[in-house]
Amino acid sequence: MKECSKIKAVVFDVGGVLQLNKKGKSKKGIQETFAKNFNLNLDDYLDSIDALYAKSMEGLISKKELLNSLSKNLNFSEKKIEEIYIKEYKKKFKENKELLKIAKKLKKRGFKISILSDQWSLSEEPLIPKSFHKIFSPVIVSCDVKVRKPNKKIYLLLLNKLKLSPGEILFVDNRAWNLSPAKYLGIKTILFLNNKLFRKQLKEFLIDL
Ligand SMILES: [Mg+2]
Structure with missing residues (x-):
């Protein structure tokens, strides 16, 4: 220097x-992609995760608690939910x-x-x-x-x-x-x-x- x-x-x-x-072929945003994975429309998906997402961002709930609640809201197993998010984040970024x-x-x-x-x-x-x-x-x-x-x-x-x-x-x-x-x-x-x-x-x- x-x-x-x-x-x-x-x-x-x-x-x-x-x-x-x-910038993939898909014009879809990441939230739309998640919604599709959980067989939901965007609004329903966002309603199911909003509060949990905000809490997890600030570490107010553990990953275990998050997956447990998401599993109830989205009707998917905890394991499957985690797989979907990891897969899609890696694909989109x-x-x-x-x-x-x-x-x-x-x-x-x-x-x-x-x-x-x-x-x-x-x-x-x-x-x-x-x-x-x-x-x-x-x-x-x-x-x-x-x-x-x-x-x-x-x-x-x-x-x-x-x-x-x-x-x-x-x-x-x-x-x-x-x-x-x-x-x-x-x-x-x-x-x-x-x-x-x-x-x-x-x-x-x-x-x-
Ligand atoms: Mg940034």
């Missing part, structure tokens, strides 16, 4: 950042290989690289695979830490775990509303749109890869 960046850690969101939506390369480069350069992500128990495993845990640390996931973005508490937890001051952290998310609380705390932010633009945005923080 020619000039020394103040940034010491880069924190990545997962959905829409480290994992991208596959693809790892952002280019961004993962950038993250690894950052790590080589001495930056800490971390994950801050909202997931419910059924998307955590397919979208944050073991390979991510090998590269990123800490990996903070809403259903594990019992709080989700944009609640200020999850950003405070991040600061705590990274043991850095807010100005030394760069947070990357594809949703503006998730960046606001971070900015408020003094964390530097990048609104992620695509990999090409991200490289440019990194340069603004004196990070030239």
Whole structure:
């Protein structure tokens, strides 16, 4: 690095950042795909899962409790439900290989690289695979830490775990509303749109890869 960046850690969101939506043949959204798997129309499916999804996102119910309730609501076995979600999440998302390369480069350069992500128990495993845990640390996931973005508490937890001051952290998310609380705390932010633009945005923080 020619000039020394103040940034010491880069924190990545997962959905829409480290994992991208596959533009497959099917124009269907992921919720419609789930509904179809459970032989329901979209409204009925959403009604069956809404409250449970929200609770699981914030870790208010365990995965076991979630599967148990879903099994009753959807009339499928717990095992089958878990299989369907894992299969469909893996089908609908693809790892952002280019961004993962950038993250690894950052790590080589001495930056800490971390994950801050909202997931419910059924998307955590397919979208944050073991390979991510090998590269990123800490990996903070809403259903594990019992709080989700944009609640200020999850950003405070991040600061705590990274043991850095807010100005030394760069947070990357594809949703503006998730960046606001971070900015408020003094964390530097990048609104992620695509990999090409991200490289440019990194340069603004004196990070030239
Ligand atoms: Mg996202």
